[in-house]
Amino acid sequence: MAMAAIALGITTVSCSSQKPQAEKSPSPSPSPLPSTNTQSPTALFPKNPNQPPPSIFPSSANTAADAINQGLALYQQGNYKGAEIVLQRAITLDPNNATAQYTLCKAMAEQGKLEAAVAYCQTAVRVAPKDSNAHASLGNTLGKMGKMEEAIASFRKAIELDPKNIKAQDNLGVALAKTGKLDEAIAQHQKAIAIDPKYVQAHMNLGTIFAAQGKLEPAVSEYQQAVALNPNIPEAFANLGILLVAQKKLPEASEAFKKAIALNPNAADARANLGITLYQQGNKQEAILQLKQARDIFKAQGNNPGVTQIDQILQKIGG
Numbered sequence: 001m002a003m004a005a006i007a008l009g010i011t012t013v014s015c016s017s018q019k020p021q022a023e024k025s026p027s028p029s030p031s032p033l034p035s036t037n038t039q040s041p042t043a044l045f046p047k048n049p050n051q052p053p054p055s056i057f058p059s060s061a062n063t064a065a066d067a068i069n070q071g072l073a074l075y076q077q078g079n080y081k082g083a084e085i086v087l088q089r090a091i092t093l094d095p096n097n098a099t100a101q102y103t104l105c106k107a108m109a110e111q112g113k114l115e116a117a118v119a120y121c122q123t124a125v126r127v128a129p130k131d132s133n134a135h136a137s138l139g140n141t142l143g144k145m146g147k148m149e150e151a152i153a154s155f156r157k158a159i160e161l162d163p164k165n166i167k168a169q170d171n172l173g174v175a176l177a178k179t180g181k182l183d184e185a186i187a188q189h190q191k192a193i194a195i196d197p198k199y200v201q202a203h204m205n206l207g208t209i210f211a212a213q214g215k216l217e218p219a220v221s222e223y224q225q226a227v228a229l230n231p232n233i234p235e236a237f238a239n240l241g242i243l244l245v246a247q248k249k250l251p252e253a254s255e256a257f258k259k260a261i262a263l264n265p266n267a268a269d270a271r272a273n274l275g276i277t278l279y280q281q282g283n284k285q286e287a288i289l290q291l292k293q294a295r296d297i298f299k300a301q302g303n304n305p306g307v308t309q310i311d312q313i314l315q316k317i318g319g
Helices: 064-077 080-093 098-110 114-127 132-144 148-161 166-178 182-195 200-212 216-229 234-246 250-263 268-280 284-300 304-317
Strands: none
Touching: 064 080, 064 098, 080 098, 098 114, 098 132, 114 132, 132 148, 132 166, 148 166, 166 182, 166 200, 182 200, 200 216, 200 234, 216 234, 234 250, 234 268, 250 268, 268 284, 268 304, 284 304
């Protein structure tokens, strides 16, 4: 399952220092648009934006194996409630099945039922203490609860049991970063990439940390590798655009924002940042169009602060 970039600040376009080039009468440059990302900063395994819609809930399984297989399939489809129901039946039939326990834990965690979820992960670890995935799932749930030090310990145990558990390797880096241990986090993400150079999320997470450290060149490089490996992640293009703006590469940034919008037309932040970037390049008409579309999306989403911020930007640029 793909992870979104860790929340270390790559969420806004810093674009207030440069004036538009094509305006006859200079207008005030818009302030950066603050993030409207609602993703919890402790969500280590966010939903895959490209996953298929949930399937129809299946008929009851008659054996534990059947229930586990159905539960796993539902979980992969994003039908977390369906997975929860089926996996609870699996556990009734086979209480000591660690796979059923930790997959149920993850399904419940995705629904925000963290206290109940962590109990299933703890049971999985108890019945299968040498199962790397059980420990990794426990670490993931603890991370969602904000218990980062405990999450780190669980990820380390998962890696001790299986050094090639790439998700545990990468998520250890996420948890380390969230506790401010950026150098350790960088080394951890690099270990994940060494295991699988095509593991997109590790490149994104590594790029995010480099950006947080002000290391724009390696940050851009990591995000460029991420979008080359998987050109279907709108967040990757949006963050790449932000980094390119910081490098004053505005045409390239605009293209990155456009690709993010093509993948997710309701990405209001990307639209707003595209509008600001276009304005800086002197394309006021298109900039206003994008900003107004972003405002409409924010309004439809009930994001009143986003609407207010866009209105303030439009007022500054005369839109």
